Amino acid sequence: MATNRTFTMIKPEAVAAGHAGKIIDMITSNGFRVIALKYTRLSAQEAGTFYEVHKERPFYGELVDYMASGPIFAAILEKDNAVEDFRKLIGATDPAQAEEGTIRKRFAESKAKNACHGSDSNENAEIEGNFFFSGRERF
Numbered sequence: 001m002a003t004n005r006t007f008t009m010i011k012p013e014a015v016a017a018g019h020a021g022k023i024i025d026m027i028t029s030n031g032f033r034v035i036a037l038k039y040t041r042l043s044a045q046e047a048g049t050f051y052e053v054h055k056e057r058p059f060y061g062e063l064v065d066y067m068a069s070g071p072i073f074a075a076i077l078e079k080d081n082a083v084e085d086f087r088k089l090i091g092a093t094d095p096a097q098a099e100e101g102t103i104r105k106r107f108a109e110s111k112a113k114n115a116c117h118g119s120d121s122n123e124n125a126e127i128e129g130n131f132f133f134s135g136r137e138r139f
């Protein structure tokens, strides 16, 4: 089912490298409207909870440490078919496999430090947006 909202994070290495403004520009230039936006930093405990679905994966510890390593931008985005269209815009998890013109092709360092998160389903978009934002932080 198409949905009109998704959730994203601009990850620590992309923020530290000064790419956040360019990534937000790519997002809005591609038709996504910002519903909520926050500059924040996850504790290791919060990162562990956010990525709990990957708990059994061998990269879980590395992922949690990395996502808590510095500030991020978190956002809820609106567009027709938002989840699928945003995953197209960010490109494959591994930047070596991401298509030209995608956010990860342009800005990701590696499969782990891949610049930008995008929800993988409508259900997760809702859960992830609720993790960061209250009702009065959405416009």
Ligand code: CMP
Pocket (backbone or CB within 6 Å): 054, 059, 062, 063, 093, 111, 112, 113, 114, 116, 117, 118
């Ligand atoms: P994201 O789309 O935020 O969702 C899960 C994250 O786990 C992914 O981006 C990567 O940052 C990370 N990840 C996925 N696969 C690997 C891997 N093989 N090695 C390290 N990190 C990974």
